[in-house]
Amino acid sequence: MHLTRPLDYELSTSHHFLIEAMITENDIPLLLYISLLVYVDDVNEHAPQFLGMPTASFSQSSLQYFGSEESDIIGGEASVPFIFIALPSYSSETLLGRVTAFDLDSNENGRISYRIIGGPKIIFIHYLLTYRKKS
DSSP states (O other), X not given: XXXXXXXXXXXXXXXXXXXXXXXXXXXXXXXXXXXXXXXXXXXXXXXXXXXXXXSSOOOGGGOOOOSSSSOEEETTEEEOOOOOOOOXXXXXXXXXXXXXXXXXXXXXXXXXOOOOOOSOOOXXXXXXXXXXXXX
């Protein structure tokens, strides 16, 4: 047996076949049937993709890029970075925006984790990530 096309876990996790073997002896067919079950293993075949828009209104002239370039690698392709505007009048509890990603893989291969791996070493980013207002 060989595949005529690739299998995809997200489309079907298993395939069931019924195989017939036949010989003819003295014009009498002798048949044997066997069941074959192929389980498709899940592989990490899809990169996460990002969704999202800034929550604040802004004009094109007010944009500032905080990376080393005006584009970052997002989902394996060069993309304009997410841009969130923070005004000095915003409280520490203000939601500036949301970064959301999805992955077409299933189970463990579709789970997404987030972390900041670059950017300027400015303290307000740290506080936005870790600060909890005291009651």
